[in-house]
Amino acid sequence: MTSFRYLAPATRADATAALAAPGAAPLGGGTDLLVTIKERIAAPTELVDLRRLPGARDITVRDDGGIRIGSAARIADLAAHPAINVNFAALAQAAASVGTPALRNMGTIGGNLGQRIRCWYFRRDLPCWKHGGAECLAWKGENQYHAIFGRGPCHAVHPSDPAIALTALEATVEIAGANGATRTITMAELYDGAANNRDGETTLADGEMIAAIELPAESAGGTQYYEKVMQRGAWDFALTSLAAVRRTDGNVRLVLGGVAAAPYRVNESIEEDVASGGLDGDSIDALAERALYDAEPLSQNGYKVWQAAALLRRAMTTLGTARA
Ligand SMILES: Cc1cc2nc3c(=O)[nH]c(=O)nc-3n(C[C@H](O)[C@H](O)[C@H](O)COP(=O)(O)OP(=O)(O)OC[C@H]3O[C@@H](n4cnc5c(N)ncnc54)[C@H](O)[C@@H]3O)c2cc1C
DSSP states (O other): OOEEEEEEESSHHHHHHHHHHHHHHEESTTTTTTHHHHHTOOOOSSEEEESSSTTTTTTEEESOOOOOEEEEEEEHHHHHOHHHHHHHHHHHHHTSSSHHHHHHHHHHHHHHOOOOOOOOOHHTTTTTTGGGOOOTTTTOOTTTTTOOOSSSSSSOOOOOOHHHHHTTTTTTEEEEOOOOOEEEEEEHHHHTTTTGGSOOSOOOOOOEEEEEOOOOOESSEEEEEEEEEEEESSSSSSEEEEEEOOOOOOOOOEEEEESSSSOOOOOHHHHHHHBOOOOOOHHHHHHEEEEHTOOOOTTTTTTHHHHHHHHHHHHHHHHSSOOO
């Protein structure tokens, strides 16, 4: 394990100034970052602990019913928060499905969104595409847990459960950078180009950090849930998962996890067909098939297409059989 300096800034300005130094990395609960250092796939020289920043752990319900979540809020606090459970149940369920109680109590939402891929070639520091190799080793190798959407170059899937729910809930991400600059991006923008990025899976620039996540009032309530298929009944990463949301304005959002380098939102025209309601069994089968039309499973993960179809059919039955 390489040595590093630990910093615990008390203000956001100090944190972003510290993060601007070459080799600095944001630290949440450390449940992934410290493992990647030990695995020798990360070698930061300074760890900038964000948990002591003012408001970093706060979960604040706004007057309009939306919620602001500080980036260092623990996964366990999201899972247990009353307003998140009542109005953003898909997120509460996704948070509750993360790993073990110990991980949920230590891990933060910022770190969960920033965690690295779980691909075994990458984690074992083999010369895969992300480590500078010519091609993805999973592409022709052991790929049962890899992506069915996207053509690489990296075929790993993003491991975060909360990211799938946050995408369906159309959350936005507040990014803080040097000199007090902030910008707000969508979840899709956060993971844009994840399969093409050798340095990480997010679009954060060096020196930037996730400061907060905003859940919009428009996504509160309605019918929503998160469903996760795992290989084991106990803790595990998702083989496939789905966040399904029918908002109070009737709009539907369907986002698959475990199938791509980033949360995979199904084609909007399919969401619109589900929103218009009145679906019968045949139309649900046809829509699920259409949603997965672009899937290109690898040699060992064709089962994910069937799993995703089952998750979609169930969601379409729940959200799409009532008349709009
Ligand atoms: C055994 C095991 C099982 C797991 N199972 C699941 C699971 O089922 N579902 C799931 O979703 N996750 C799972 N995880 C991942 C776990 O949830 C993450 O390790 C955790 O959420 C990371 O949070 P952290 O605060 O400890 O992040 P850290 O380890 O502190 O950081 C992780 C990464 O994010 C960066 N980072 C941290 N905070 C910020 C920020 N505010 N802004 C920008 N970048 C930041 C760090 O620099 C680092 O690169 C599992 C992990 C393990 C070890």
